[in-house]
Amino acid sequence: MSKLFRKGKIQIVEPSVQVQEAYRRKSESYLISAKILLENGRLEETVSMAYYSMYYMVLALLFKTGIKCENHSGAMILLEHLYGIDSSHLAAAKRERIDKQYYVDFAITAEDVRDSIEEAEAFCADLLDFMERLHQGDISRLRDEAVRLLEGPDE
Numbered sequence: 001m002s003k004l005f006r007k008g009k010i011q012i013v014e015p016s017v018q019v020q021e022a023y024r025r026k027s028e029s030y031l032i033s034a035k036i037l038l039e040n041g042r043l044e045e046t047v048s049m050a051y052y053s054m055y056y057m058v059l060a061l062l063f064k065t066g067i068k069c070e071n072h073s074g075a076m077i078l079l080e081h082l083y084g085i086d087s088s089h090l091a092a093a094k095r096e097r098i099d100k101q102y103y104v105d106f107a108i109t110a111e112d113v114r115d116s117i118e119e120a121e122a123f124c125a126d127l128l129d130f131m132e133r134l135h136q137g138d139i140s141r142l143r144d145e146a147v148r149l150l151e152g153p154d155e
Helices: 002-006 017-039 043-064 072-081 088-102 110-133 136-151
Strands: 010-012 067-069
Touching (some): 010 136
């Protein structure tokens, strides 16, 4: 984590409601796009859209607390270690996205894709609920903890 921080891939910034909202809207748009793609039989592309809807909601949470992250794995680590939120669904969606985006030797079914959309919907709803319950004191505490986490030694 500290390596990503030193390289500028993770930064402590001012919390931004505007940026948070922009990522929340982007997350919602990608989820809608995933559903449209599914309806049109574009299963492979649906997987990517579902993953990115989840990832953008994580970025919304990070900006709510004043953290800018340009690294997918770093965002997952922050989700776990800073917010105490299970990132296993996001990690699984990322693996699926990579498999479907870069490789050709895979099988995919509409049922699998429907499941990925449902996972994305639940994940995003949970993060949105978490964000709505954060108060200014929580945000200050999380920012302080982020600084300690990011400036510490690499694991």
